[in-house]
Amino acid sequence: MDAITLTRPDDWHLHLRDGAMMEAVLPATAALYGRAIVMPNLVPPVVTPAQAAEYRDRILSAKPRGAAFRPLMTLYLTEETQPRDVRAAAEIGLIAAVKLYPAGATTNSASGVRDFSKVMRVLENMAQIGLPLLVHGEVTDPEIDIFDREAAFIDRVLDPIRRDVPGLRVVMEHITTSDAVEYVRQGGPDLAATITAHHLVINRNAMFRGGIRPHYFCLPVAKRESHRRALVAAATSGAEAFFLGTDSAPHTDGAKLQPCGCAGCFTAPNALPICAEIFEAEGALDRLERFVSLNGPAFYKLAPNPDRITLRRGAPLPAFAPVETPDGPVTVFDPEMALHWRVDG
Numbered sequence: 001m002d003a004i005t006l007t008r009p010d011d012w013h014l015h016l017r018d019g020a021m022m023e024a025v026l027p028a029t030a031a032l033y034g035r036a037i038v039m040p041n042l043v044p045p046v047v048t049p050a051q052a053a054e055y056r057d058r059i060l061s062a063k064p065r066g067a068a069f070r071p072l073m074t075l076y077l078t079e080e081t082q083p084r085d086v087r088a089a090a091e092i093g094l095i096a097a098v099k100l101y102p103a104g105a106t107t108n109s110a111s112g113v114r115d116f117s118k119v120m121r122v123l124e125n126m127a128q129i130g131l132p133l134l135v136h137g138e139v140t141d142p143e144i145d146i147f148d149r150e151a152a153f154i155d156r157v158l159d160p161i162r163r164d165v166p167g168l169r170v171v172m173e174h175i176t177t178s179d180a181v182e183y184v185r186q187g188g189p190d191l192a193a194t195i196t197a198h199h200l201v202i203n204r205n206a207m208f209r210g211g212i213r214p215h216y217f218c219l220p221v222a223k224r225e226s227h228r229r230a231l232v233a234a235a236t237s238g239a240e241a242f243f244l245g246t247d248s249a250p251h252t253d254g255a256k257l258q259p260c261g262c263a264g265c266f267t268a269p270n271a272l273p274i275c276a277e278i279f280e281a282e283g284a285l286d287r288l289e290r291f292v293s294l295n296g297p298a299f300y301k302l303a304p305n306p307d308r309i310t311l312r313r314g315a316p317l318p319a320f321a322p323v324e325t326p327d328g329p330v331t332v333f334d335p336e337m338a339l340h341w342r343v344d345g
């Protein structure tokens, strides 16, 4: 097979940042994806409906002319978030979800939640109106090994919340473990997970091969190979609960190549070719559309995009050049394998 046509994909987990960085990275997403769930971890975070509306308008103004791309906005959950604000923002279609960051778990998560009892009323309201909660699923207890933090989050935080708030719709974001795959598989129709392109490619060795490699550091960190295999099996299975969220997380090279470098892989330009390559290797190209274009809208109760894109197989793609910003270049994630699928937006 050397060409496949798919319903236009969506990205269900994306960092667009703001200002000059947003202007530099947005075209890569807007050219290929119909919609994206835009993460709210700006500095300061997007905590009020007014901030979400202003951020949406900045994205729409920066969007290249002609692109049909639509940002789906989220609110950053804090211990001060008011249920009535969430309800009002959801009712007018301003937000598609609310994002939960355990305080300290990841980039710009300092305003996140420390005491989960303080957000229960918001979560109960969200369950009533069917508004999804998107979770960065890692515990922050420094006693817990970094490779165990996702599995521990399921047991200690997520499962208790889901028992306390029946009907709460949850997306476990950027899952990295077979534990999360199993939990989501058994979680029923109110539970889903996004999977990134980079976690389909790398295991934890990528961060340390021949030296320390900051461009492979993201959170949650990649785990051992058996977990990567579980993610590939979940994504390529076609099961409705799993869909693409690239977690494309641009940081300048200056911010990543540091004694304490930022977490995040920038994959907006090549996530789709990477997914196509992985699905092809698994003999699952016929299920790629479910993962990148159909399962996500079904969970969010939205129609799939009305138009289509074509992926064409040919000679290996040239390396993706870094995206230039006024603050310096942003290196594109290197999957260190040949990519043969070119996307015609």
Ligand SMILES: NC(=O)N[C@@H](CC(=O)O)C(=O)O
Pocket (backbone or CB within 6 Å): 015, 041, 106, 107, 136, 217, 218, 219, 220, 247, 249, 250, 263, 264, 265
């Ligand atoms: N994934 C990452 O490593 N980084 C993300 C934050 C996040 O999604 O946790 C970022 O904003 O840079």
Ligand SMILES: [Zn+2]
Pocket (backbone or CB within 6 Å): 106, 136, 173, 174, 219, 220
């Ligand atoms: Zn995260």
Ligand SMILES: [Zn+2]
Pocket (backbone or CB within 6 Å): 013, 014, 015, 039, 247, 249
């Ligand atoms: Zn993210």
